[in-house]
Each structure stands twice: as structure tokens, then as C-alpha cells.
Amino acid sequence: xxxxxxxxxxxxxxGEPGCAVCRLALRDVQRYLEALLYEYTxxxxxxxxxxxxxxxxxxxxxxxxRFTGSAPGMSVLAHGALSEILQxxxxxxxxxxxxxxxxxxxxxxxxxxxxxxxxxxxxxxGCPACATLHDAEQRYTIILHDHPEDTRLxxxxxxxxxxxxxxxxxxxxxxxxxxxxxxxVATQQDxxxxxxxxxxxxxxxxxxxxxxxxxxSDSRLRALLLLAGQPGILxxxxxxxx
Ligand SMILES: [Zn+2]
Ligand SMILES: [Zn+2]
Numbered sequence: 001x002x003x004x005x006x007x008x009x010x011x012x013x014x015g016e017p018g019c020a021v022c023r024l025a026l027r028d029v030q031r032y033l034e035a036l037l038y039e040y041t042x043x044x045x046x047x048x049x050x051x052x053x054x055x056x057x058x059x060x061x062x063x064x065x066r067f068t069g070s071a072p073g074m075s076v077l078a079h080g081a082l083s084e085i086l087q088x089x090x091x092x093x094x095x096x097x098x099x100x101x102x103x104x105x106x107x108x109x110x111x112x113x114x115x116x117x118x119x120x121x122x123x124x125x126g127c128p129a130c131a132t133l134h135d136a137e138q139r140y141t142i143i144l145h146d147h148p149e150d151t152r153l154x155x156x157x158x159x160x161x162x163x164x165x166x167x168x169x170x171x172x173x174x175x176x177x178x179x180x181x182x183x184x185v186a187t188q189q190d191x192x193x194x195x196x197x198x199x200x201x202x203x204x205x206x207x208x209x210x211x212x213x214x215x216x217s218d219s220r221l222r223a224l225l226l227l228a229g230q231p232g233i234l235x236x237x238x239x240x241x242x
Contacts, residue, residue, distance in 0.1 A: 001146045010143050011153060014160035018222070021167040022230035025136035029232070032132040033064050041073035050077050051084040052124040059234065060129035088120040130234060137233075141171040148180035154187070161222065162191035164229040195223055 006024075013020035040046040055078070056064055067074070141163075147153050163171065168188055176184060198219035205216075 004143075006139050007143050007147070007153070010140050011156045013140075014156035018161055018225060018230060019164035019167055020160060021137055021140045021170075022164055022233055024140050025133055026230060026232050028136040029060070029063070029129050029133050032129055033060070033067065036077070036128075037064075037067055037070045037073045041070075041076050047077065047080050049125060049128060051080045053081075053127055054085060054121075054123045055081040056129050057127035059232065060127055063129070063232070085121060089117070133232075133234060137167065137170055141167055142174060144171055144184065145174045145176050145180075148177065148183070154183065158187050158190070160191070161195075162188050162226065164226045164233070166229040166233055192226075195219060195226070199223060 009024055010020055013023045016023055036046065036050075055061060064074070144153070144157065162168075171184065172181075198216035202216040202219050
């Protein structure tokens with residue numbers, strides 16, 4: 001199996017704290033949003049896709065609006081998506097029967113036209129940043145799947161904080177072959193058993209000064225992040241379906 005840049009990125013990320021797949025996927029989303037703002041705002045296809053998705057999802061909008069350096073680029077994208085919404089709100093067919101009065105009549109509570117209009121406002125495409133996130137998660141977990149004999153990769157994995165539960169599940173859904181599966185699961189068990197021992201050590205010392213000093217002092221935080229994934233990992237959301 002040929003190695004890629006993602007392979008080397010994964011090995012490097014295993015040397016950093018927390019789940020390596022979380023770290024790399026969130027990095028790639030951040031890069032995508034930067035590119036969206038600084039490189040793609042004049043790309044017609046990207047602009048149209050942003051219109052169809054009605055902008056970004058709630059989570060990625062929160063991330064996107066933290067960029068402060070390109071107000072014109074962000075304004076172009078927002079203008080396109082808002083224009084799309086306005087276009088859907090006032091389709092010619094709704095106005096035929098009497099202008100705005102006709103629209104108000106059509107939007108009476110319980111009228112099926114209001115449900116149809118709600119449907120018209122629904123995104124026509126998934127959030128592109130979510131798609132970037134899911135692609136990245138797939139790209140990095142498949143590396144562990146595809147290199148069962150790679151001692152360098154497996155050593156880096158063993159020495160790491162392990163995968164979070166969402167990314168271990170993603171790896172398992174890729175169905176690694178039985179011998180490799182056993183190695184992956186045993187590695188993850190070792191890592192989580194060490195973490196559980198740190199939690200127990202912390203509980204044993206709780207209330208004493210030494211509880212603050214040891215490596216176990218932040219074990220509860222590391223454990224919680226490995227259970228849920230880093231903030232920004234959208235494990236509960238399936239990839240967008242039309
Ligand atoms: Zn993760
Ligand atoms: Zn999103």
C-alpha cells in the first residue's frame with residue numbers, strides 16, 4: 001500500500017495529545033474554511049454550492065464567523081445564500097394569486113402551502129465543511145485499516161493517546177481483517193486501561209495535594225474527550241443525504 005502525505009501526518013499526530021484523527025480532521029476543516037474565505041469566494045461553483053447549502057451548518061458557521069480578515073469575501077457568500085432564501089420565499093407561483101396578500105393567504109396556519117414553503121427553504125446540499133470533516137475522518141482512519149503490517153505506524157499508534165470512541169467506531173466500520181482487527185482492539189484496550197488506571201489513581205489521591213501534581217490530574221478531561229471526540233467532531237450526524 002503506497003504511503004501518502006496523510007500517512008505521515010497521522011504518524012506525526014500520534015505524537016501529539018488526544019485523538020490523532022480528531023486533530024487532523026479539525027485541522028483540515030479549519031484549512032477548508034480559510035480557503036473558502038480567501039481563495040474560493042470568486043469561484044463560481046463554490047459560490048453556487050454555498051447558495052444551495054444555504055451557507056454552513058450551525059457548528060461551522062460558529063467557526064467561520066471567527067475569521068475577521070476577509071469581510072468582503074464573507075459578505076459575497078452571505079449575500080448569495082441570502083438571495084437564494086429570498087428567491088425561495090417569493091416564488092412566482094405563490095404570488096400569482098394576488099401578490100403579497102395571496103402569499104399571506106397561502107401561508108395561513110395549517111395550510112399545506114406553508115409546509116411546502118418550509119420545504120423550499122431546506123438546504124439543497126449538505127454543509128460543505130461537514131463534508132470536508134467526514135472525508136478527512138475517512139482518509140485518516142483508512143490509513144490504519146490499510147497498513148496492517150506497518151510497524152512504524154503501529155508503534156506510533158501504540159505510543160499515542162489512542163483514538164476517540166467515535167473514530168475507533170469509524171475504523172471498525174471499515175472492517176479490518178481479523179488478525180489486524182485483534183491488534184487494533186488490543187492496542188486501544190491497553191491505552192484505555194492505562195487511562196482508567198490514571199483515573200483510579202486520581203480518585204485514590206483526591207483531596208490531597210499530590211492529586212494536583214501527577215499526570216493523572218487531567219485524566220478525567222482526557223477521558224471525556226476520548227469518549228466524545230474533540231469539540232467539532234460531529235459523530236452523531238450522518239453524512240448529509242439529499
Ligand atoms: Zn477522534
Ligand atoms: Zn457543517
